[in-house]
Amino acid sequence: MSPDDYDRLYAESHDRPAFSNGDEGYGWMAANCDRCIHDKPARQGNDAQGCPLVLLTLMGRTPAQFVDGPRDENGLYGIADQYVCTEFRGEDDPDPEPRPLPTPPGQGELLPREPFEGHRMLTPLTPADHATAAPGGEAL
Template sequence: MSLPTYEEADARAREGSPFSNGTEDYAWMGNWCGRCIHDAPTRRDEWDKGCPLILIAYLGKTPAEWLESDPLSLADRYTCLMFRPEDDPGPDEPTPVPDPAGQLTLCPREPYERPARMYADTRLIPERLP
């Protein structure tokens, strides 16, 4: 799954700012964006190549790629589905899991495989439930 363009992210974004003040913004972005490969160009002063999701947030909308996970934690309030650590050598797109050797296939796998790679655990964790 590749990073959306600004126009695609803006069309899917929810109205309303994701953060109520600068402290929440700095805490969350320091934990997620500060070590993400998509925002690395911005840290090198290449502003035109930065992550479009951050721009959406600065303009007062919440990106659809940010799932609310722990509203009481400043650093983990949202889970960014596009997050990839800078040292992640993996490809941008997922690679299919090979069929086990010697196993017959009853039906094609392609229609049933997920089209995107999840970068974060989005399951509800019982300890975090309100």
Template structure:
């Protein structure tokens, strides 16, 4: 699943900043964006190849790909549909189809029935405990 272009992401974004201040943004992005394979090029010095959803958020708009999850949590306020942890394993960011079992006859061809997008699956971030406590 490839990221949308900046124009597509900006066109589908919601009005309003996703975070009320920089601390909220840094906490959430530190838990998600800074570990995601989609923003890895930016961390390696190729900012032009980084995640466009971050650019939309910096333009004071909330990307449609960020679904509100726990609105009162600094670390889990949104779930990004394109998040893929670097530690999840696998070769690329594209999901691979499940192969047919050997010797199994297919009743119908799979291609027209397969969806172009992948479903959300729990990642390492869902089971990883938050070790930093936030004090007011």
């Protein structure tokens, strides 16, 4: 991922703010972006070479690379865990490039994996989306 990817990233992002306010956004970025190799140039004073995902969030959009993080039983989350960035690569990682899991030896493939690999953003279901059925089959 490079700053040159901004147009593509903008097109696949969601038109809604990633964070509800600046404190939430900067808190998440301090816990994640401040350790990521993609935003290291910006931390060294070269903002133009920084992570384009940070720019998207500052523009009021949610990148497709931000997947919802863990929630407790009440749906609450910590600011640092609100999202998991699929592009995150730690500065101290010996090999920061993502590597897909290799196909196990002897495993057949019906379809090539490449077109199906990518970013997915799950959305929560609402009761209006799906009718819930009782064990006897009647709707609740």
